[in-house]
Amino acid sequence: MxxxxxxxxxxGVNFTVWAAIGLARLIEETWRKRSLRKKLQQRGYGVEPSITVQDVAVLIPAHNEELVIKDSIEAIAALVPRCNIHVVSDGSTDRTVELAQQAGVNVISTRTNVGKAGALEEAIDRFDLVDRFRAVLLLDADTAIQPGYFDAALPFFDDPKVVAVAGAVRTRHERGLSLIGKVLVCHRQRIYAISQRLLKYGQTWRFTNATHIVPGFxxxxxxxxxxxxxxxPPGLVIEDFNMTFEVYAxxxxxxAFTLGAVAVTQDPDNLRDYIRQIKRWGLGLWQTxxxxxxxxTLFSAMLxxxxxxxxxxxxxxxxxxxxxxxxxxxxxxxEALSWPGLATVHTDVAEHMNLRVLLLAVTGADLALTCLVAVIERKLRFVALWIFFPFLRVLDAAVALYVFPKAWLSSTGRWTSPARRTVLERPALAGRVAVSAAVTAPAPKSVEWVE
Amino acid sequence: MTKTSIEPRRPDVPSPGGRRSLRLRLLGGSAFLIVLFLGAVALLVTVPRMLGSGDKPATLVVASLPFWNLTEGPNILATNPGTFNEVSPWIYGLARNGRIVAQAPEVTAQTRDGMDRLRKLGIPVVPSIANRTNGQWAYEPLADILHDPAAMSRHINDIVALVQRENYAGIDIDYEDLPATDRQVFTSFITDLASALHDKGKVLTVALFAKTSDAGEDQRNAGQDYAAIGAAADEVRLMAYDYHWSESPPGPVAPMPWVRDVLTYAKSQMPADKIVLGVPLSGYDWVDGKGEVVTWIQSYGRTSKYHATVQYDRLSESPSFKYTDEQGRQHEVWFENADSTALKLQAAKAAGIRGVYLWMISSEDDRTWATVRKIIPLHPTSSGEGTSR
Known part of the structure; x- marks a missing residue:
């Protein structure tokens, strides 16, 4: 071979195909914007989106977020009017509600512990967001919306057919991480950087419209x-895949999606949390x-x-x-070949593979991805860590297959993810106060699955 | 199609039919997931097989017949129709003056008779010329040819005349043990010979030492430019045997990992459809630090005579045994049988190369020919097309 x-x-075959389509989008949009701007200038119009930040509700689901809720609210309040901000606390046993109220935003608590998706549903109903606002931003307490997010995202709603605008996710790279923490965070950023450019950008062109995930945070x-x-819906461990699939179904x-609408989030910095998170994402995907x-439909074909x-x-x-x-x-x-059975398998494998070709192809292609990311991110640290990424891909792969049969284990009746019941303590990170996550499922960061 | 000005409303409470439709949906989704999973397994299993066997299946099986076996050899070809589509009798050598002569003048009558019988089989005949003089490998006559332009063009004319006179399909050049300094002249000799033969509609095949890098292990490897010869010749026959030989310590004649490396390297240097893998049929019996060639029949005879047990080494994929002879000397024999041959044929097939040549046909394992037909079946019409390109 x-x-x-x-x-x-x-x-990745998908990367190759969608990247080509993404390139077409880049060319088409650059050309269209230029001619549109010229036309508008001639007529003396400015470009004003039909939906402004005044029309956008911000909805923050929170469970025991007293350490970050105040900062999160202040950060988003710099971008939208305070009265547009809504916090729904689900089963918080700390000062989350009190701190949110002090910050002068709208706050409710769920009546019983209903999980993140349930809390969102209840909050949309009780705050009457559908009647009062034209758009809603679903935001996690540990996610920071970057200035420019709304300027980049809101104009997409000018197209009446656009019903959702996906944010571009970046991972926060803190200083003082352990080696494994650095590797995990860089691996995640590598996935975000590549899949959003090579996959999602092409998938969300106005002629294509087929992306598998609108990040739920x-x-x-x-x-x-x-x-x-x-x-x-009962039984789902995460809600954002399902919300995306519902849009298409x-x-x-x-x-719509733009690389300009950036949200910075925090990703796990230790193996235990990382595996727990990708297990939930994987299971959520298969369940959905x-x-x-x-x-x-194109969506089904893409999928x-x-x-x-x-x-x-x-x-x-x-x-x-x-x-x-x-x-x-x-x-x-x-002498290992004298072990029963091994010789036959070895012959079969050696017939089609050669150790050198195999290793060169794997590390070569993976290194090509890493270098691409290093160029995109203008960070050499990705290249420095290149050797670790193939190992994490083996881990990702093992988890994706491990959770595959579990999609059938929660078929009927109300089932709640065990993760929602356990209180996960995220360890303190240098430079940032510890975030205690969640009975309400620590906001599942949307996943870009295929790498 | 798209609802954009939707009246805000709560979705209806699921109707009694809702549960059934949910169950149907779950069934459809489950089927989708299972089909995807099976599809992925199928892809993973079939794609390497499809790519591994190359675009074109191996279509060439050459029988190498040594001059000492021209009595029995043609019978083997006759009784195994459809097994070979090219035959290379190893019969020509060089005289001291550089002229082409029979390797063994003492068996001229048998040679002539054997060649006549081969011609009648309708299989293209591509005889080999080896740089052997008076029964020994010799460098001097060949050196005189390669280093004198007049002698070289005379030699090329001799070869073309021989091929035309005897109406051979082409010629096989087996010039061995050249020093590294002859790399250029050997390449230009092969290039000129190829164009002279092509002008007459004849083919040129060249036997080269197996190697896994350009420099190889030895002078003789450096003297052979795979890429240049692969570009000029119609077939390049890789002598992927004698990894252990008469002068070396005992060991497998053609260990599989090395054979695979040889194929990988050759494929990086020349088109796969020119590569013909040499598959040995004989081995060596080493005693007192020296190996003597043994056929399968001889090996078989010695195992029964000395009650030796054959071991099969799974790494090299080679059979071997040890015995003590009447003089109390310890022998070690590494030979080839149909099982070890099968692995080499499979490797050739998986590499997607042109084919194999069997070196040499002489008292081999009697299961060998059925194995060859099974692994590299020749299309009925491809018999007789071995040398056509």
């Missing part, structure tokens, strides 16, 4: 579609796919190819260590 099919699996929805979206409209059978590659590359990455061991051990210890 030659190197290039392995390299393609590692680099930093994105805006047009309020008029919310009543049509089933936000809190019910043909509610288009999803199970709830939404495919149709004859089929995306998931097929996610599964194929996951299987490949899970098999990769086995393949390497299979090829390397007999080369060093020939």
């Amino acid at each position: 030659s190197w290039w099919p392995i390299a393609l699996i590692v680099f 930093a994105s805006m929805y047009r309020t008029s579609v919310l009543p049509y979206i089933e936000m809190n 019910k043909r509610l409209g288009k999803v 796919v199970r709830r939404h059978p495919p149709r004859l 089929t190819v995306l998931l097929l590659e996610l599964l194929t590359s996951s299987m490949f990455f899970v098999l990769l260590p086995l393949l390497v061991v299979m090829l390397a051990v007999p080369a060093v210890y020939p």
Whole structure:
């Protein structure tokens, strides 16, 4: 087997296809904007979006967020009027509610502990957001909206077909992280950087409209579609995949995305939290796919190819260590081939693979991705850590396959993710006060699954 | 299609039919997920196989027949129709003056008879010329040819005349043990010979030492430019054997990991459809630090005579055994059988190269030919097309 099919699996078929479409979008939009601006200047108009920040409600679900809630509110209050900000506390046992009230924003508490999706649903109803506002920004307490977010995102709502604008996610890179923390955070930023440019940008062109995720912690929805979206179906461990799939399944409209609407979030800095998080994302994805059978739409076609590659590359990455061991051990210890069965498998594998070609193809293609990210982010640290990323991809792959059958374990009746019941203590991070996350599920950061 | 000015309202309370439709949806989604999973497994299993076997299946099986086996050899070809589509009798050598002569003048009658019988089989005949003089490998006659432009063009004319006179399909050049300094002249000789033969509609095949890098292990490796010869010749026959040979310590003649590396390197230097892998059929019996060539029949005879047990080494994929002879000397034998041959044929097939040549046909494992037909089946019409390009 030659190197290039392995390299393609590692680099990604979906990336290659959607990046090409993204390039078309870049060219088309640059050209269109230039001609539009010229036209507007000739007629003496300014460009004023039809929805302004006055029309945007901010909704922050919170569970025991006393350490960050005040700062979060102050940060977002710099961008939208204070009376537009709404906090819904779900089962908080600390001073979250009191601090939010002191900050002068709208605050309610859920009557019983209902989870994040339930809290959002209840808050939209009780605050009457659908009637009072034209758009709602769903925001997590540990996520920081960057200045310029609304300027970049709101004009998309001028197109009446656009019902959601996905935010561009960045991970916060704190100083003083351990090596594993650095690796995890860089790995996550690598995924964000690549998948948002090579995947989502092409998927959300006005001619394409087929993206699998509108991140549920930093994105805006047009309020008029919310009543049509089933936000809190029983059994789902995360809500944002499902909200996205609902938009497409019910043909509610288009999803827009711009790299200019940036939200900075915090990602796990230790292996335990990281694995817990990707388990929940993976399970949430499979559960959501199970709830939404495919149709004859571009979205379903996109999803089929995306998931097929996610599964194929996951299987490949899970098999990769086995393949390497299979090829390397007999080369060093020939006697290993006398173990029953091994010789036959080794022959089969050696027929199609060569250790050098395999390793060069995997590390080469992965390093190409890393270098791309280093250029995009203008940060050399990605290149410095290049050797670790393939190992994390093996981990991601193993978890994605591990949680796959669990999509069937919660089929009927009300089932709540165990994660929502456990209080996860996020460890204190240097330079930032500890965030205690959540019975309400520590806001699942939207996932860009395929890498 | 898109509802944009939607009246805000609560979705209806799920109707009794809602549960059933949810169940249907879950069923559809489950089926989708399962199909995706199976599809991914299928992709992972089939794609490497499709790519691994190359675009074109191996289509060439060459029988190398040594001059000492021209009595029995043609019978093997006759009784195994559809197994070979090219035959290379190893019969020509060089005289001291550089002229092409029979390697073994003492068996001229048998050679002539054997060649006649080969021609009647309808399989293209591409005889080999080796730089052997009076039964020994010799450098001097060849050096005189390569370093004198007049002698070189005379030699090329001799070869073309021989091929035309005898109506061969082409010629196989087996010039061995050149020093590294002959790299350029050997390349230009092959290039000129190829164009002279091509002008007459004949093919040129060249046997090269197996190596895994350009420099190789030795002078003789450095003397052979894979890329240049691969560009000029129609077939490049890789001598992927004698990894352990008569002068070396005992060991497998063609260990599989090395064979695979040789193929990988060759494919990086020349088009895959010119590469023909040499598959050995004989081995060596080492005693007192020296190896003697043994056929499969001889090996088999010695295992039963000395009650030796054959071991099969799974790393090199080679059979071997040890025994003590009547004089009390310890022997170690590494040989080839149908199982070890099968692995080499599979490697050639998986590499997507042109084919194999079997070196040499002489008292081999009797299961060998069925194995060859099974692993590299020749299309009925491809028999007789071995040398056509």
